[in-house]
Each structure stands twice: as C-alpha cells, then as structure tokens.
Amino acid sequence: MGNVTSNMAAKFAFLPPSPATYGVSKDEETGKLMFTGVTPEKSMDVHQITTKSGNKVIATFWKHPFARFTLLYSHGNAADLGQMVELFIELRAHLRVNIMSYDYSGYGASTGKPTETNTYHDIEAVYNCLRTEYDLKQEDLILYGQSVGSGPTLYLASRLKRLRGAVLHSAILSGIRVLYPVKITFWFDIFKNIDRIRHVTCPVLVIHGAKDEIVNMSHGKRLYELAKDKYDPLWVKGGGHCNLETYPEYIKHLRKYINAMEKLALNNPTTKQQDDDEPNVNETKHNRCLRFRKK
Template identity: 65%
Template sequence: MGGVTSSIAAKFAFFPPTPASYVVVADESCGGRLYIPEVPRRDDVDVLKLRTRRGNEIVAVHVKHPKATATLLYSHGNAADLGQMFELFVELSLRLRINLMGYDYSGYGQSTGKPSECNTYADIDAVYKCLKEQYGVKDEQLILYGQSVGSGPTIDLASRVSNLRGVVLHSPILSGLRVLYPVKRTYWFDIYKNIDKIGMVRCPVLVIHGTADEVVDCSHGKQLWELCQEKYEPLWLSGGGHCNLELYPEFIKHLKKFVLTIGKSKAATNGSKKTAVDSDSQSKTSESGTSDAFELSTDLPEASRNSLDSRLEKSKKTNKPEKSRMSTDHVDRFRRRKGLVW
C-alpha cells in the first residue's frame, strides 16, 4: 500500500526542474572541496553531499554568517532546485544574520533517487543530522522554513523535535489532496498531512501566505495557523500570489521581526519552553529598531546584485513590487508551463 501511495503522490506532487540548473564539481586544488560552477563561488558557502537513510545522496548548501546566533533550515517549493535558490539563500543569510542550510530533495537538481513523500522526510532528516553533528547546531538555535510543498517535510520534522527555536511556513499546504480538492477528511492516499501534524509542533510558528494565491489558497495557511499550539502574528500579504511573496516589503520586515523576537524570547527564558508568544510585545517591536538590528556590517561580502533592502526601497516609491532577481524568475516560467505545481 505504501508503494501505491508513493506512486499516486509522485504523479501530482513533484515537478523537479529538468534539466537541473546546476552541476557539482570537486576542486582538487582545494582538497576536493565541492562547488557549483553556475553560481558565484564564496568562501562562506559549503556545498555538501549527504547520504539519507533511504540510500539517496542529496546535495545541500550551508551559508555561514559571522555573527549568526541561529540557523535556518530551508525546504524549498516545487519546480525549483539549489541553482535557482542559491542567491535567495545568500540574501536571506545576509539580511537576517543567520546561517542557512538549503537542500535538494531526492530526484531534484543533482540529488539521486526519485521524488517521493517518504524520501523528502529522509532528506530533511539527513540535513538535520548534518547540522547537529557537523556544524554543532542545537535544536534551540534552529529555525525550520518550509515553502509550499516544503511545508510537508518541515512540519513533519518540527512535529518530532520538541525544542526548536521556531518554524516559518511560507504558502503552506494543508495536505496534497486538499490542494486539488476541497475534501473535509484525510484519506489514506493523501500526502503531506500537515493538517494532522501541525498541532504537534511545540514552538512559535509564523505563517506567511498571499491572499491571491492561485495555486494554494490562502485558506490553507489560515487554517494551519489556527491549529498551531504557539501562534506568532501571521502575515497575510494582500494581493500576493504563490511565487512572488519575497517581492513585498512586508515579507522581509516581518521575517526579520520574527527571527529577532524568538531569539530574544529564547535568550530571556534560558532555553526553557515558552507556552505562548505575546502578540502585543511583538507589535511593540519598532520597525526602525528591527531594521537597525539587521543592518549589514561593512566587513561582509556584498550581494552579487542589488540587495533585497534596496529593492524594497524602490518598491515603496512605486507602491508595487518590482521584478525579482531572487528565486522566482526561473521558477515562474516553469510553473506557467506545468500549470498546477506547488
């Protein structure tokens, strides 16, 4: 029965970019260190190959920030791979002052194997294990970030780890089948049953969703937020679609505030579990204070193109988001060709 479930899931859930947008090369002059020729080479980025418990070898990138006090584990959406997501990962690391680990699911990019629900759970577990064993990341320093279909492995891992710093759900799904049909119950062949797992997540959860999302209706994000044990002030982006939320000024501002707030909460409680996040105290965090806290230091490498904040300033002047150079450009074209992908 498990094989039938995986077969059904693969037919409507996974759309890895074909061909992959990148390759992985070993530099023998640097002791065989791996790098991706298609993206800017950086000393603060490690390219890794990790073996999963299901026998696949997945590719991951670890972006380091010299002043990081948290690590974000990013599970990307459908129809994307690390080559397309790389600049976004570097940008988020710089702007949020965090370390960031992103990875490709089995069958995506240069990761071996085939895409399946079970494989994505094994994939994120391998990345989580690497963060703990190779980089010394503690659970209370870890923020899980799941975009769209990436909300599946993110919520699954979060439901099994009790002391995470936080979880971000970006355009999340209630379940695979619920993206396609307005079903009221969970069927055995459904995948990514987030609706049944979110109540087991025991850390602050931020939900970000566009109100005009044509792929995963905003009601998915709102229902998941209602079911959270520890709710953080959500962000419903008016007019936001499925692939363009990073373009909105509110996106990075709210994400910065979340990272700062849960960091202060964790420090104030000395790592003890909070039972609630005070929305009033969140709203009192000034925008100017948050911006100052995340201002880039002069000794950091510059982003390869215009920074996210500079784009946001342009967006304020025009009152509408400009075209992004982030992860969405290549993905949008693929999504339009494929139709329904999440």
C-alpha cells in the same frame, strides 16, 4: 480510487527542473565539493549527504559571521538549489542567519526519486549533518518550508520538541486538499500537514498570499488556527504563490520574527542537560515553488 488519487497528488507535487540548473564538482586541491557558478567568497559549503533511503542529496550551507540562528530551508516543488542562490544571499544578509538548504531526492544533483517518504529522509539527513558538522542545537534552528516544502518541514518540526521556530510559506494542508476541497484526511493522502501541525510545539509563523491561485489562502489560515504556539501571521495583500519575496513586508515581517526568537532564546537559555539529551532523528521510526495543476 485511493491509490489513483494519491498517485495523482504525488505526480503534481514533484516537478523538478529538467535539466538541473547547477552542477557539483570537486576541487582538485582541497577535495571539497564546489557548486557551479558560486565563488568561494560567497561563504557557502557544499555537502553530499546519504539518506536512510540510500540516496545522496546535495545541501548548501550559507554562513553568516554573526548568525544567532540557522534556517533549514525546504524549497518548493518546481525549483532546485541553482535557482535559490540569490534568495539565500538576500535572506542571509537581511536576517543575519545561516541558511542550510537541500535538494530533495531526484532534484538537481541529488540522486534517487522524489517521493513523500524520501523528502522526510532527506530532511532528517540534512538535520543530522547540521548537528555533526556544525554542532547545531535544536534551540538554534528555525525550520522554513515553502509550499510543498512545508511537508518535510512539519514532519521534522513535529519531532523536535526544543526547536526554536518554524516558518510556513504558502504552505499546504495536504496534497489532496490542494486538488479537492475534502473535509477529512484520507489514509492515501500525502503531506498531511493538517495533522502534524497539532504536534509542533515551537512558535509558528505562517506567510501566505491573499491572491494565491495555486494554494488558496484558506490553507495558511487553517494551519495558523491549528498551531499551538502562534506568531503573528503575514497575509500578503495581492500576493500570489510564487512572488511573496518581492513584497517589502515579507522581509520586514521575517526580520521581526527572527528578533522575537532571539528574545525568546535569551529568556529561555539552553541547559547543559538539554545539550546532553539532544536526540538523533535517525534513531526514531520512520522558485521555484509548488505548482499543483488543477482541473
């Protein structure tokens, strides 16, 4: 029974667009990877990163010249990077942040198969790329998880103790809890966010639509209740599961959160010792958005 339910939750959790909405090629002159349909003046780097699972995932880094923070964005389960381009351009401009995003294994031009474990390996590899390629510190990183992307987001956030912040957008309590109103966590559940949120030490912003028919707002409210360091949540009146970005209060509230994190950074500057102690997560043990199908 457990395996059947777990497999069903996993099946509904991953719906990669087929075919992929973009392609990746190599520039003959520079040898750099290029993202189909995005011109160089967009200030976007393309990476192909090998994970612990041996998969090669595609990641894009959108640079802002005056960015204080970098957003590591984990998208929903029915999207790939090609569908996220316009959103990333808007977020970069309005929030004045760099944005690193990636396609899970089996999505877009990333190799492998989409599984819960692979998403964890994916985000670990992308985080390490940020550290090595861009010299990024935890204190300058904000994790952002949309829908099923809240799974890898909270997985990593629970491990990084000096992380600047985390945003949970239409997040889930767990995979099975989207399908059934269970009160306990079963061993065969996937994306056990309800347990991991308790280990996150950075300020957490929860955003959820009041009319979300895919992931009930009760998921967002419970995650907010369980967060140790709560930031003012945003409950979007009339908002559904896939349209929160269209509401003006969405970007306004995100900007307010980013400003608050900047003030926090000024009051708690990074020390040299903290820089030297920066861990490598690989050394530890192991839109568009979510569309769970209900009966």
